[in-house]
Structures are given as C-alpha cells and as structure tokens.
Amino acid sequence: MERLTAADARELLLYVADRVIESKPYLTEMDRAIGDGDHGIAMALGMGKARETLQTLEGGSDVYRLFCEAGMAMMMSMGGASGVIFGTLFSGGAKGRSPSPALDCAAFTELMAGGLSAVQRRGGAHVGDKTMVDALQPAVEAMEAFPGNDFCGLLGAAEKAARAGAESTRNLVARFGRAKSLGERALGHMDAGAASTHIIFRAMRDFCVRRGGQEDGK
Amino acid sequence: MERLTAADARELLLYVADRVIESKPYLTEMDRAIGDGDHGIAMALGMGKARETLQTLEGGSDVYRLFCEAGMAMMMSMGGASGVIFGTLFSGGAKGRSPSPALDCAAFTELMAGGLSAVQRRGGAHVGDKTMVDALQPAVEAMEAFPGNDFCGLLGAAEKAARAGAESTRNLVARFGRAKSLGERALGHMDAGAASTHIIFRAMRDFCVRRGGQEDGK
Amino acid sequence: MTKKILNSPAACPSQMLDGFLAAHGGTCERVPGVSGLRVRQVRDKVALVIGGGSGHEPMFTFFVGDGLADAAAAGNVFASPDPNTIVQTARAVDAGKGVLFVYGNYSGDNLNFDIAAEMLEEMGVPTRTVRVWDDVASAPAQRIKDRRGIAGDLFVIKIAGAATAAGLSLDEAWRVAAKARDGVFSIGVGLAGAAIPGESEPIFTLPEGEIEFGLGIHGEPGIRRMPLPGADELTDLLVDTLFAETGVSAGDRVCTCVNGLGSTTLMELYIMNRRLRQRLDCAGVEIHDMQVGSYVTSQEMAGASISLLRLDGELAGYFDRPCSSPHYRR
Amino acid sequence: MTKKILNSPAACPSQMLDGFLAAHGGTCERVPGVSGLRVRQVRDKVALVIGGGSGHEPMFTFFVGDGLADAAAAGNVFASPDPNTIVQTARAVDAGKGVLFVYGNYSGDNLNFDIAAEMLEEMGVPTRTVRVWDDVASAPAQRIKDRRGIAGDLFVIKIAGAATAAGLSLDEAWRVAAKARDGVFSIGVGLAGAAIPGESEPIFTLPEGEIEFGLGIHGEPGIRRMPLPGADELTDLLVDTLFAETGVSAGDRVCTCVNGLGSTTLMELYIMNRRLRQRLDCAGVEIHDMQVGSYVTSQEMAGASISLLRLDGELAGYFDRPCSSPHYRR
Ligand SMILES: Nc1ncnc2c1ncn2[C@@H]1O[C@H](COP(=O)(O)OP(=O)(O)O)[C@@H](O)[C@H]1O
Ligand SMILES: Nc1ncnc2c1ncn2[C@@H]1O[C@H](COP(=O)(O)OP(=O)(O)O)[C@@H](O)[C@H]1O
Ligand SMILES: [Mg+2]
Ligand SMILES: [Mg+2]
C-alpha cells in the first residue's frame, strides 16, 4: 500500500474504532488499577460516535476532513481527559489543512506528527510523564525515521514503537491524570491511555496488512 | 435444694445473666435468620444491666425484690420487644408481693407463672404464635405439674419443656415480632426469644444442680 | 466483614448524638441522662414526640426541628427506646398541652411506648399515639395493624409536626396525623444487606443478582426473592403493587417519596423517580410533591422504597407548611 | 458483582436528570440537547457554572439553585463533560456579565473546561475559572496545582454562589471564589470501593480490615493502606494531617465538613464529627459552622473525608448568605 485514499481512510478509521471498542474491558481494567476505571467506557463511547459520524460521511473525498470529523466527534462526546486527548490526536494534525483526496506515507506521518504536537500543546505532557504520549511520540518518531513509501512498513514500525512505549510506562511515576498522586504505587502498571494508543497503531497496521494482502492477491 | 433464699436467688440470677451473655452470638444468629439480628445484643445488654443492679443489692433479704429489680433493670435499659418481654418475665410475678426471705418450689412456680401471665397481658401472644411464650408457657406448666419440693427436679422439668417448646417454634408461622410478615418463610427457624427462654431455664437448672451437688458434697 | 467507623458498638447511638449536637447544638440539646434529643425552646403547643431504634438516620432523631418533632427518643440500633427514655424525652418538651407519639408499628416500639404512655398518664400528662403502618408488603389489608412502619414515617411526622405547630389540640392533631397515616402506603426492595455496628455478618445476604421484594427497614425478609430487573421494570413492580393496594387513580392527588435505604445512590433513586413520574402522569394522578432521598435508612443497606401519600385539602395544607431540621427542610 | 438500579449504564446520567426534573422541574430545567441543568429564570448577574463527572451526587448537578450555581454541566460517570456540553450549558445562563467556572482540578475537567472557555471567549463571553484543589493527600504543598478537588467543592461553590448572587463583577467574584479555594483543605479515607454503573468489578478492593488513607473521590488510590482504627483515632489521623498542612491554630475561624463518600452512614459521620469538634475545641479553633452529610460522593463507596475552610470576615459573610437547592440548603 503506497497511498491512503479518502475511502481507505474512512475504512481504516472504522476498523480502528472496532478494535478499540473490542478492547473496552481490557482498557477499563488497566484504568482501574491506577485510575478511575472508566477509560475503556470512554474510548468505546468516543469511537462509537466517531463511527456514526464516519458513516454519514460516505463518499467523502478529503482525507483530512475524515480525521478531523472523527476526532471532533470524539472530543465533543466522550468527555474526560481522553475525549480531548484522543480527539486531538485524530483532529489536531488534520485541522486547517487544504483538502487532499489521498496521502502518501510522508503526508500521513505529518498528519500524525501534527496530532502529537497538538496533544502536547493541549495537555502539556512529555515522554516520561506516564501518559499516552509515551506511546504516541515514539510511534511518530519511528514513522519519521521510516524510509520509503510503504504503509505496511510504516505502521509496522509505528506499532512496534508504540508497543515499547506503552510497556515503558510500567516503569514510570505518573505526572498527569488520575494516577499522578500515586507516586511509586503506580509502578508496574501500564498507563491506560498508552495502551489505547498502542491498540490504535496496531489496528492501523493490521488494516494495512490486510489491505496489502488483498492488493497482492489481486 | 428445697429452698431458694434471697442470697441464692441473687446468685441464681447472676448465673443466668452470665449464661445469657455468653450466648450472645448464638441468639443474634437466630434473630438474623428471621428478624433483625439484634436479639443477642439486646439480651446481653439487659442481663448486663441486671447484673450491675444485683451487685448493688448485696445483702438483700427479699427474693421478690431481687427478681423485680432485675426485671426492671432489663425493661428500663434494653429497649426493643425483648426489653419489655423479658423484663416482665422476671418482674411481672414479683411485683407487689409482700417480701419473702426464701421460696419453696410452689412459691417459685407461682413467681414464674405470674411472669408468664404478665408477659401475656403485655404482649398478647399465645402458644403457637412463635414467640418466647412457646417456651415459657410449657415450662411453667411443667413446674405446676411437678410433684414434691426439689428445685433440681422442678427446674429439670421446666428446662425440658422449654427446650421442646423452643424447638416447636421451628414449625410455626410468626404472629408477633419482626418475623410475622414472613409467613411460611419463617418455617424451619427457631424463634430467638424462645431460644433465650430455654437458655434461662437451662441456666436455672444448672445452677441448682451445681448447688445441689455442693450440698450433697458437704 | 463489614467495616464501620466507630469506637465501640454500644456507644454508637450516644456518640452520634454528641456529634450531632457538636454541629447543631444551637437549636437542639440532649435530654439529660437518656438517649433523647429535644428542641432547645419548649414551644407552647402539643408536643410531638417521635422515636424508634437508631440506625435509620436521619429518621428518627434528626427529624427534631421547626414544624417537625419537638423531641425524639432513640433506642439502640434497630431496638425501640426503653420506657424510661421515652418518658424523660416526652416530659422534657411537654408544655402542658399533651404529647402526641408518632412511631413505626413494631412489637418493640408498641410495647415500650405503651408503657411510657401509661407512666405519663400516671404523671398527669395526656398522650395519644399514631403508629405508622405503611408497608403493604408486611401483611394483607385485613390485618393492616400487623403492617410495619417504613418510609411513610416521613409523611406522618411532617404532617403531625405541621398540625401541632398550627396549634391544634391533642385530639385534633391526633386526628390529622392518623388521617395522614391512613393515607400513606409504601413498598421497598433490598439489593444487599447491612450489618449492625459490631456485628461481622450482614443481617441478610442475597444470592448473586437477586433482590428481596418487600423487605423491611431492619432487613426483615420480604415477600419473595427474584432476579434484579431493570430500573423501570422494578419501579413498575412497586408502583403496580401500590396502585392495587391503594386504588389511587385519575384525579387523586398524591405526594410521593422514593427513599434510599442506605447505600443506594441518588442517581439510582432519581432513575426510579423518572419512571414513577411517567406512571403517575400516565394514570392521570395529580402530583402534589415528589421527594427523593435517603430519609429512612437501614444502615448501609442497598435498596429503595416508594411511598404514596393520598392528600385531601386538609393534609395538603399541613404538608405545605414550612419545616426545618438539619437533614430535612421544606 | 455490584447490583444497581438502572436501565442501561450509558443512559444513567440522562435518566437521572429526567428523574430530578420530574421532582424539581418547578425551579430547574434541562439545557436543550446536552447533559446540563440550569435554573429556569436567568438571573442578571455573573453566571456561576459548575460541572464535572456524574456519579458524585448531589455534587455537581444538584447544586444548581438560589445562591448556588446557575447551571451545571454533567459528564458521564467519573468523566468530565465535553466542551460542547459546557459551552451550551454556560450560554444557557449567561446574562451578559460573564461566566465563572468552578470545578475540581482533574486533567479531564481542566482540558474540557479550557476548550469550552476558549470557545466561549470566541463567542464574546468572558470567562474566569477556579479549580478546586483541596485534597492534601494528592500532592505536596509545593505542587498544589497537582492536587485533586474533593469535598472542598462544596465550600467553594457555596461561596462563589453567594458572591455572584451578591452582584459582584466577574473579576471580583473570581477573587472571592479563589480565596475560598485557597482556604479549603481536605483529606479522605476509603473503607470499600464502588463500581461504575454497568461494571461488575469495584474500582478498588481492600483486604479484610484495611482502609485506604488519602484516597480520591473516584477511588483513586491514596497515600497508604492501613488497618481500620477506631473512629476517634481515624479522625485524629485526618485532623492531624489537616492541622499540619494548614497551620490552623488557636484563634483561627473555620467551617468544617465531614463528608460521606456514599454508603457510610450518618451515624458514622456524626461519630467522626464528635471527635472533630473535640479536637478543634481543644486547639482553640473557632468553629463558624459544621456540616455533616454525603455531599460529594463516589457512587456507593464507603468512607469519609474531612474538610476545613479557613474564614476571614469576607468569606464568612458570603458563607452565611442563604442558599437553596433540593439537596443543599442553608
Ligand atoms: N495531560 C495529558 N496529556 C496526555 N495524556 C493524558 C493527559 N491526561 C490524561 N491523559 C491520558 O488519558 C488517560 C485517561 O483517560 P480516561 O480514563 O478516559 O480519563 P479520566 O482520567 O478523565 O478518567 C490516561 O491514561 C493518560 O494516558
Ligand atoms: N408480643 C410479644 N409477646 C411475647 N414475645 C414477644 C413479643 N414480641 C416479640 N417477642 C419476642 O421477642 C423476640 C425478639 O426480641 P428482640 O430481637 O430483642 O427485639 P426486636 O424484635 O425489637 O428486635 C422474639 O423472638 C419474640 O420471642
Ligand atoms: Mg479514567
Ligand atoms: Mg431483633
């Protein structure tokens, strides 16, 4: 896969939504350990709303608009920290761009990098603060370092980095979110938002691999 | 044992109090099944107060006064149904009698029969209503039927009748107290107040047997 | 094992009273020597004296206040106060116009309040008594005097407080309070049992997913066990029972109370109230007032009850008079 | 598995609002299209808008009323409302004098209210914000802005409500509310966890006989686990922490609140209040007012917190103004 068309992007986002919704019990369980136990509920709710919105956008021809609308649907329905943060992850890099019917790897990487910096502008978290940024930033960096124009490879690298980043939060003391007052007691537990971020990148990779497989099979 | 002196009566009541206080968890458990789970607490409280009062009455020379004071101490401290009912059991047959330094079996039987009728006047319960009357009335009747003047025998017969009476409440549907709305669901459970009544008679018998034993040993 | 914040089980009622007076000592004080609470200022009116076991807070003790009770006698947890406590408490607020007793219809309360009433009569203090028997689950209508008093206490005390505050004579205040009592019907449901302070076991336990329909406010078992239905269905079961029992129908005027038994949240109570309103509106019943809160509790029991008070003009007038105590104000 | 009375977990906040309006629709109404509650009559004053996750009832939604908030935006259980809900709710009660936001200091609330404030500024509605950060257990004093908002919300909203009702400008009302916020300190303790509606597991579970010292109102773990001590000892631990933190001492004037987290009974709260009073009296601290009740809950969590509000003459004046909502009145 070398191009992500608007139609692809719509399916990609729907696929991501389904995978996150499936992970609701797992994410809630993560948040229960060091937070308030609602992260899975919130993500499932927001991804459901994004789903609904994407379904009304059939036939859209602007990739950025799809990401933007999906993110805004999350931001304006979920509430909680994750509504703003994950809404911004999707919409932050897409907002204000001139419409584009398809993205190559470089443009997609820029989109995600824009999401990361919007998340950081909004939330102020850096790597090491035990938030979803610990998964998101390495993923974006891996994409930026990725040579060539192959979505499977690009998102494979991103997924790997996100997974390692999410794992790394186990060794961190939180500085944001509800776990921040926990101090040392948060050690050993993965941050729920970082886990979500990894699931999102994994779903994007899987989508491309399946899509790529279909293309190869043609 | 053929006579219960005031000194004996005092020790008898103290002994009864101790045995009832010991049974607190058992009585509470009984009340939990079909009532509100506080019968043991109430009986232990009341018997404790009776104990305190009896301790200040050292050197009393009137059996009736001891029973009366013990009952009033219960009635004025316990609250609940059992405060009135068990207070009346002890004080009801003693109130208003001319002082007596010692009782024989006939007088003691009259004392208990007076308690029973006071309890019934107050509470309106009859045999078969699944209350303490189901243990008390057979006990009194057994005492009335007992020939001769031997406290061990008298109270042995009373204890046997009280035990059977208490057991019989398992097969009854309640008409008083908190179990009365239970209907058939109360079947199989012993009434807590009937259990207390049996414990009281058993303690009185045991006291006489031990006292008798001491007398024999002399 | 249920955990509770307490010093010693036996001291709970008394230390609670101390803590209450620490906060609200401006208007209330303790009846010397016994477990009773009274208004500071004896009012020149029939004294409304209420009481019962502790453990149902804010009922009974915290319903002492303006337009409410003049004094309350508090027993141990789930045990009626003893006659001496009741007598001392009543005498502390008697202004020479007699004492109206309002309390829940339980063997223990009846026995102790009756003895207290006899003692007061001997002292020349006239008394009259209204026993609340609103729990339709506890006996059939033909044996209404066998029914327990549950959340309906709230309405009867509210109206008796207003009637005595309005200056009615003992007999008249009794008539009005008894009319309120005859108009109030309740039924409750339990989701999880509570423990008496100091006891390690709850009074009852329920199998996973089951509820006790018709239970009493001391955890007394109810009519039947059943699986927990949704909030609307559960509310319908309670409302259907009350409709069948009371015959309340189009054009009738009612006050309602959705009462939490302890640990059930306001969220759940209001979700029930939403359905209650739908049902009453749909039946054409006129709603004078809806109350939602935990007024008559059973320690930390989970569950709720619904009460209906059928109003006529006279009761509505008394219901609408203002009243105020730290946990109940209208 | 925790049993709750509900129809569907996702519908809880909205059906609760319906049930609330079924009872109290005379003075309040829903903000159309979103999960917000407002007073019916827009008042010619700075609008006090509060909000936060649902599940803490009566906080936040039921603190809409006279002398309290003009409107509240309600999120899902334990989740901040989204920016659109906040904006619509604020606009519904904006009288052209600006909007004062008061809410608890959590990542989620900060993010969502900040976006809402930006959106409102773009629409020409000036806003100012006071974040409540009273929980001394959640961060050291040097990082005060990392502290959570817990029961202290009560005092800050009470005083902000009075300040806006008194006609202060947005800047002045903000100054007074921020002063109240700077004077309030709390610490809580959990005895048993609660479950979010629809979740089968409680947010936390504690070993037999243990408590969580310093926990948050969403069940966030606290400072340490320890065995449950007696009520006086427990109260002493909380009071000692607050004294050390605030430096409150002889001659200072305070309001206090013993707040129940859900299933803890009024009996337990008043037993704690008894000890709190002893400690304050003994330290020579002047007590302006003591509140005891379950104002800021965490579903059916068992536990309690103690809050101290240090008063000066100005704050006392605002604290003493009357206010009224169905579950809070002074
Ligand atoms: N300021 C922030 N920047 C980045 N991520 C954040 C921030 N605050 C919280 N998060 C993320 O949000 C997650 C919590 O989301 P969620 O449980 O849905 O919200 P809440 O904390 O309101 O209950 C955390 O695990 C963390 O990864
Ligand atoms: N009217 C009555 N006559 C005789 N005994 C009664 C009556 N009412 C109750 N009891 C007895 O009292 C017992 C309950 O006592 P207790 O649990 O201490 O009081 P409460 O019912 O107030 O909780 C019952 O088991 C029953 O034996
Ligand atoms: Mg969370
Ligand atoms: Mg009992």
Ligand SMILES: [Mg+2]
């Ligand atoms: Mg009892």
Ligand SMILES: [Mg+2]
């Ligand atoms: Mg949350």
